[in-house]
Amino acid sequence: MQLFNSRLLRERMQRFSFPAGGEFKKKINVIAKWQKSLRDSDLSKTKEISIQGLFLSKFFGEVLGYTTQADGKKEWNLTQHPGNDIDARIPDGSLGFYSSDKSATKAVIELKDAMTSLDRRQSARRENFTPIEQSYLYATKYDGCNWIIVSNIREIRLYNKSKTQSYYESFNVLQLEEDEQFKRFYFLMSKDNLLGDGALSPLDELLQTSEAQEKSISGDFYSAYRELRLKLFKHLRENNVGYDSSILLEKAQKLLDRVVFILFCEDKGLLPREILKRAFERGVSSFLDSDQRVWLEMKGLFKAIDRGNDKVSPPINGYDGGLFAYDGLLDSLRIGDAIWKEIVELAGYDFESDLNVNILGHIFEQSISDLEQLRSEFDGLELHTSRANRKKQGIFYTPENITHYIVENTLGRYLEEHPDRLPVIRILDPACGSGAFLNQAHTYLQKAWKSAYEQGEIKSKDARYGTLFDYNPAENDRTILLNNLYGVDLNEESVEITKLSLWLKTARSDEPLENLDRNVRCGDSLVQSREIAGEKAFEYRKEFGKVFEEGGFDIVIGNPPYVRQELLSPELKEYCSLNFETYSGVADLYVYFIEKGLALLREGGYLSFIVSNKFLRANYGKKLTGYIQKNYTLVELMDFGDLQVFEDATTYPCIITIKKTIPEGPMTFKYLRLETLEVADLRAELEEKGYEVTITPDSGGWS
Structure with missing residues (x-):
């Protein structure tokens, strides 16, 4: 998963001044020569120690703008740490603020050769750490060091010490000459952004803002999701007399599961854009004499997603799997047009940038607790805090x-x-x-x-x-x-x-x-x-x-x-x-x-x-x-x-x-x-x- 909110990252990149003209060409030439060496020479088979200095000087020096002590300045930003290949206790390099009387490390760098997987445990290392785990351990040794960079000269990854290893930004070296790839790489890794000129760098601030937005948006979404489920459940009870409340709650949840899946797949490009909204609009504008026109359209959409439909443009893949399989009881329920307007409003959330799989997982975890509470409150239908019920059920995220x-x-x-x-x-x-x-x-x-x-x-x-x-x-x-x-x-x-x-x-x-x-x-x-x-x-x-x-x-x-x-x-x-x-x-x-x-x-x-x-x-x-x-x-x-x-x-x-x-x-x-x-x-x-x-x-x- 990405470290930063992708929408927020795009906005920041649009306001950033990237290298241009001769400076840009010079940086691209450095990358192009490295790519050629990876493709055409034995560089991909060279042991890590022999290429560490070259990789650091080319990518972090010439491309990203970091200076070394050898540049002859009183202060420098990049330091290489010579070590042995078997049991090193220090990183291969570090980024920060250095001088003859100052050493403030902000990022550690761990380098491997091109044949080493960054996610594989290293049998020659103590505790058999992966290169990523090894780097996190290095970062703990430096006060104020929050950033972690790991590379096998083919791929470069950026991690933050406060986040788990599931979150990182990845850059494929063989794609860095592409305009968008280079811009993302330069924006996130350059000296001006990663180090800045103070305690809080632009990259630190970007991560903090991403986390704050994630918390706010996920909270807003779950409030809307929870309220919608309650309204849908009430609607089903009012319009389907004689059905057991437990069954109606189950079907309300299943309907919302389908809607969330559709909206997620729309924003990920796995289903045609706005397919749910278009089904709603077709239902609303239908000439059928019915107050369930939207529901009829939705049942058709669910069937198409289950089985596939190559007669529409763009075609719909058949997802099968059970989520959209025919459910006679659900299909027999009366669901009026009015409630669908509120359901479709969930499409206003950005499932590509703001609501990733991990955030939805947190929401689902909370959803389980709320569902159990609803079952115990069928008579009152008033949603209170689920803390007491979580304690009773023993369920904790x-x-x-x-x-x-x-x-x-x-x-x-x-x-x-x-x-x-x-x-x-x-x-x-x-x-x-x-x-x-x-x-x-x-x-x-x-x-x-x-x-x-x-x-x-x-x-x-x-x-x-x-x-x-x-x-x-x-x-x-x-x-x-x-x-x-x-x-x-x-x-x-x-x-x-x-x-x-x-x-x-x-x-x-x-x-x-x-x-x-x-x-x-x-x-x-x-x-x-x-x-x-x-x-x-x-x-x-x-x-x-x-x-x-x-x-x-x-x-x-x-x-x-x-x-x-x-x-x-x-x-x-x-x-x-x-x-x-x-x-x-x-x-x-x-x-x-x-x-x-x-x-x-x-x-x-x-x-x-x-x-x-x-x-x-x-x-x-x-x-x-x-x-x-x-x-x-x-x-x-x-x-x-x-x-x-x-x-x-x-x-x-x-x-x-x-x-x-x-x-x-x-x-x-x-x-x-x-x-x-x-x-x-x-x-x-x-x-x-x-x-x-x-x-x-x-x-x-x-x-």
């Missing part, structure tokens, strides 16, 4: 730096140990909510495929799985969605929103949506008994039979519900007492999710959850810690103490990472007690400030 850390720390470790399992890795979130962890896992797997391609490792056929290792983003999406990602949730709306979030992320103009019904399921992850859970009783070995034929899930990740034991029913407690070794009458629900998740792993697999840290100190936790020590290997424990990770909730969380291997002798794991939430890269923080703890059965504690 997981911050992105935590989902990023959990995914990178489990998938990264596992694929490093088992690289051949990339096409068939099985990843489960047993309480998937809005799909935040599954979306993060999808991002990681796409990077893993791209990295394998860049390293030249995906040209042969795998004898065991019969899978052609070939880098094709569309085909990789299909593999990831159908073979790699699995989710279960007790909440039906959560299941549908998880599928929607994955569809939004992977939709393409020439491909159908993948049907996710087999992989993302509604059910009770803890209970197999119909007597306790009714229709939501869930038997993993039955529902995901193929996974367990191969030994189980490779990875189990997530944020299990935060439900205190006082809120558990007597029936559920009795069931847990008979089915969980870690049962205690006063244990909270997450304890059983940990035991269940571990049971679902294949040998050598990893589990990582963010859960309450109460088990580390409470008496009921002794059963859980003893169970883990006896049967598994604790890898890492990151304790947030009393930091308030979740908005409106004090949950005292920790992140626990466990490997399914029986320990031999004393068990050593990495431990960190976090002192602040202002950490974008938790893995770098663990490496920098964490320490090893060795435990035995007699240790008496883990922290």
Whole structure:
């Protein structure tokens, strides 16, 4: 995802004075010579150390305007740091304000050769960091250093220390002679913008403004979205007497899911522009004697999106997948023309620049809580704050730096140990909510495929799985969605929103949506008994039979519900007492999710959850810690103490990472007690400030 709001970036670039005339030609010539060397010479095969100085002087000196000490000035902006290729502890270069008596670093630079993937773990480096992770660690060593630049001389990336590694600006060196590409590169990377002349550079200000606008726009959108859902629900109740309120709420949400998907695809160029608005206008201007003229047009549009329509201009791709599949009950409902005017007003939001997939994910997470509250308020139909209901349901939005850390720390470790399992890795979130962890896992797997391609490792056929290792983003999406990602949730709306979030992320103009019904399921992850859970009783070995034929899930990740034991029913407690070794009458629900998740792993697999840290100190936790020590290997424990990770909730969380291997002798794991939430890269923080703890059965504690 991009660091900056694309609309805001375009506006700033329009007001910027770019190099012109001879100065512009000189910079383009430098880039063109480098491109020629990449295409026609052995530069692409040259080791990183031998080209670092040349790359820095050409791109950062001659093109971007940074000065070095060798230029003979009292102050300079670019410094190269000579180091060794195996275990360097400093970056290859840095940008800032330097003189004989001053050193203020604002950006670190890490350089690799053209054969190195920026997203691949480096086996020769400590902790097997990727070049990106390595660079984040470097940035923490300099006070006031917020910017991170990483390159393999083919691609240059710009990161900010306050954001996770999912956010960056990328520049393809082989495309920099193109006018728009050069302008974006120069605007974001030049000395005048990245460094400026004070504490807050133009680039710092641009990021702050982007973040403020994102927060404001996403808040405005969700307020409009929430109010619209309530109005639509009321409209359906008033015009469809005799239907169960729960069914009408489900259909109202489904209708809005379809609308959001259409608007998102319009702005991404995946559907014809303003197709929803045009359907509305056709309905309004229809001569039919009906107050449902717009609804008739919309049903036709939904059918066209589901099946495709090449008779219109431009043609509509058939998305299939289930979201737009025929729904007889929905189609039979009366939906008057008046409500559609308000629905179509959502088109006023910019889904290309202002409402990206990640922002929509946050909105969907909040949506789940509000839906549950609505179900409990069918009589009053008055929407209050959902804080109390979130507490009852144990649902809390997981911050992105935590989902990023959990995914990178489990998938990264596992694929490093088992690289051949990339096409068939099985990843489960047993309480998937809005799909935040599954979306993060999808991002990681796409990077893993791209990295394998860049390293030249995906040209042969795998004898065991019969899978052609070939880098094709569309085909990789299909593999990831159908073979790699699995989710279960007790909440039906959560299941549908998880599928929607994955569809939004992977939709393409020439491909159908993948049907996710087999992989993302509604059910009770803890209970197999119909007597306790009714229709939501869930038997993993039955529902995901193929996974367990191969030994189980490779990875189990997530944020299990935060439900205190006082809120558990007597029936559920009795069931847990008979089915969980870690049962205690006063244990909270997450304890059983940990035991269940571990049971679902294949040998050598990893589990990582963010859960309450109460088990580390409470008496009921002794059963859980003893169970883990006896049967598994604790890898890492990151304790947030009393930091308030979740908005409106004090949950005292920790992140626990466990490997399914029986320990031999004393068990050593990495431990960190976090002192602040202002950490974008938790893995770098663990490496920098964490320490090893060795435990035995007699240790008496883990922290």
